[in-house]
Amino acid sequence: MERPQRRRPRKSGGVEAMEPAAPAGQARAAASKLSEAMGAVLQDPRRQRRLVLVIVCVALFLDNMLYMVIVPIVPDYIAHMHKAGRPTTSPKVHTLQAPTPASGSDNMGNTSESPTESEDVKIGVLFASKAILQLLVNPLSGPFIDRMSYDVPLLIGLGVLFASTVLFAFAEDYAMLFAARSLQGLGSAFADTSGIAMIADKYPEEPERSRALGVALAFISFGSLVAPPFGGFLYGFAGKPVPFLVLAAVSLLDALLLLVVAKPFSAVTRARANLPVGTPIHRLMLDPYIAVVAGALTTCNIPLAFLEPTIATWMEHTMAASEWQTGMAWLPAFVPHVLGVYLTVRLAARYPHLQWLYGALGLAVIGASSCVVPACRSFAPLVISLCGLCFGIALVDTALLPTLAFLVDVRHVSVYGSVYAIADISYSVAYALGPIVAGHIVHSLGFVQLSLGMGLANLLYAPVLLLLRNVGLLRRSRSERDVLLDEPPQGLYDAVRLRERPVADPDGAPRSPSGPFDECEDVYNNYYTHS
Numbered sequence: 001m002e003r004p005q006r007r008r009p010r011k012s013g014g015v016e017a018m019e020p021a022a023p024a025g026q027a028r029a030a031a032s033k034l035s036e037a038m039g040a041v042l043q044d045p046r047r048q049r050r051l052v053l054v055i056v057c058v059a060l061f062l063d064n065m066l067y068m069v070i071v072p073i074v075p076d077y078i079a080h081m082h083k084a085g086r087p088t089t090s091p092k093v094h095t096l097q098a099p100t101p102a103s104g105s106d107n108m109g110n111t112s113e114s115p116t117e118s119e120d121v122k123i124g125v126l127f128a129s130k131a132i133l134q135l136l137v138n139p140l141s142g143p144f145i146d147r148m149s150y151d152v153p154l155l156i157g158l159g160v161l162f163a164s165t166v167l168f169a170f171a172e173d174y175a176m177l178f179a180a181r182s183l184q185g186l187g188s189a190f191a192d193t194s195g196i197a198m199i200a201d202k203y204p205e206e207p208e209r210s211r212a213l214g215v216a217l218a219f220i221s222f223g224s225l226v227a228p229p230f231g232g233f234l235y236g237f238a239g240k241p242v243p244f245l246v247l248a249a250v251s252l253l254d255a256l257l258l259l260v261v262a263k264p265f266s267a268v269t270r271a272r273a274n275l276p277v278g279t280p281i282h283r284l285m286l287d288p289y290i291a292v293v294a295g296a297l298t299t300c301n302i303p304l305a306f307l308e309p310t311i312a313t314w315m316e317h318t319m320a321a322s323e324w325q326t327g328m329a330w331l332p333a334f335v336p337h338v339l340g341v342y343l344t345v346r347l348a349a350r351y352p353h354l355q356w357l358y359g360a361l362g363l364a365v366i367g368a369s370s371c372v373v374p375a376c377r378s379f380a381p382l383v384i385s386l387c388g389l390c391f392g393i394a395l396v397d398t399a400l401l402p403t404l405a406f407l408v409d410v411r412h413v414s415v416y417g418s419v420y421a422i423a424d425i426s427y428s429v430a431y432a433l434g435p436i437v438a439g440h441i442v443h444s445l446g447f448v449q450l451s452l453g454m455g456l457a458n459l460l461y462a463p464v465l466l467l468l469r470n471v472g473l474l475r476r477s478r479s480e481r482d483v484l485l486d487e488p489p490q491g492l493y494d495a496v497r498l499r500e501r502p503v504a505d506p507d508g509a510p511r512s513p514s515g516p517f518d519e520c521e522d523v524y525n526n527y528y529t530h531s
Contacts, residue, residue, distance in 0.1 A: 133183075164187055166245070298427070333389070
């Protein structure tokens with residue numbers, strides 16, 4: 001009887017000894033399976049590029065969240081600093097508040113103050129400093145992205161955005177706020193440009209490229225939409241640092257995910273990034289087709305950039321708008337913006353040679369909507385006009401951003417950093433001028449003249465896109481990447497000189513179809529060859 005009793009304790013003790021080890025073994029097995037699953041996902045090019053698209057969309061969403069989240073926070077915070085006697089250059093200014101729920105409340109609550117135009121300009125400079133620095137850095141960030149590929153500049157941009165967001169959280173005076181806003185422009189010049197360029201590179205064929213860029217534009221719009229109520233709510237209930245710290249955490253997580261997925265510092269990634277060398281940005285600026293697209297991107301964004309800081313005050317004076325009306329004026333515009341992106345992507349999939357037409361139609365819609373805005377005397381017609389404005393912007397952006405990548409594919413070397421730096425410069429011109437110049441124009445000429453002028457500019461620029469009607473006839477050649485790396489193409493094509501589909505002359509000799517820039521094409525190619 002003693003033997004069984006001795007064996008039972010040993011057996012029991014053995015089981016007790018194994019019980020603590022079992023969970024540890026299960027955890028190791030689970031971690032191993034997760035690692036294998038992640039490895040399988042990262043080995044699949046399709047899944048990897050989807051993860052890259054998610055990373056880029058989060059980065060663009062974050063940048064636009066940070067761009068708009070300060071709208072309900074900074075003016076009110078500056079006003080409190082001014083009342084408390086802290087050093088600041090400007091009091092709270094209601095005329096430059098974007099129409100959001102939170103800023104609308106601040107706007108109406110400050111009617112007792114009468115800020116001067118010089119104070120409007122000072123607070124406008126704070127809002128515009130991001131776009132101004134972005135405008136100055138992009139001519140340098142584009143070539144840097146071309147040299148370094150897209151993942152490292154994107155990581156740098158996310159890091160700078162993280163630092164900018166933390167600085168916003170703990171800024172206690174106007175100088176620190178200005179530094180944080182300017183630092184965001186530096187981060188955006190790297191993150192936005194390299195992110196869009198990475199999408200164009202990972203999705204080299206249509207309609208996948210237009211669809212992926214459309215998703216990115218939807219995230220940009222969504223970030224601009226949710227940022228003001230997000231910032232206003234957390235600022236009101238948790239204090240100024242909280243919304244910025246949340247965004248800082250998102251940027252840090254996105255950067256870590258980029259490190260895991262793209263492995264930007266691995267030897268394989270660096271070897272792939274060495275080839276080929278992109279076309280210099282000044283040569284891309286001389287390309288007449290790219291110049292037409294860049295002009296369209298600037299023109300279509302001017303109404304939005306100029307109306308955001310001025311329309312709230314105009315609504316109060318014209319239609320006696322309430323707090324919720326000034327705050328909700330732009331909110332419904334998100335739906336037509338996404339609808340415009342979706343419609344353009346679907347049309348581009350079926351009729352890719354008509355991208356110029358979709359852009360021209362968008363400019364016409366923007367022009368008509370901008371002209372109608374000052375005629376609105378009630379809330380509902382104004383909302384419809386603003387929805388038309390955002391719908392037109394979606395058409396132009398979704399049609400012309402893929403066109404820039406296609407032009408680089410067929411006319412230059414297929415490296416996209418510099419060409420999308422040009423696109424970012426186009427956007428930055430509008431948003432750098434808007435918060436500063438719009439107030440001057442309204443004070444000197446009036447809101448009606450401002451809206452009519454912007455609408456007329458868009459209507460006049462729409463026919464200019466006819467110059468892009470032959471872009472669909474251009475063709476591209478396969479890159480040397482296929483030969484040197486012996487792998488499928490992943491977005492890099494080369495066509496240093498213009499090559500179009502041949503058309504026969506009467507004598508049977510092949511020629512290229514005539515284009516709108518035939519007279520300047522020889523000058524451009526001669527410059528390109530000799531420089």
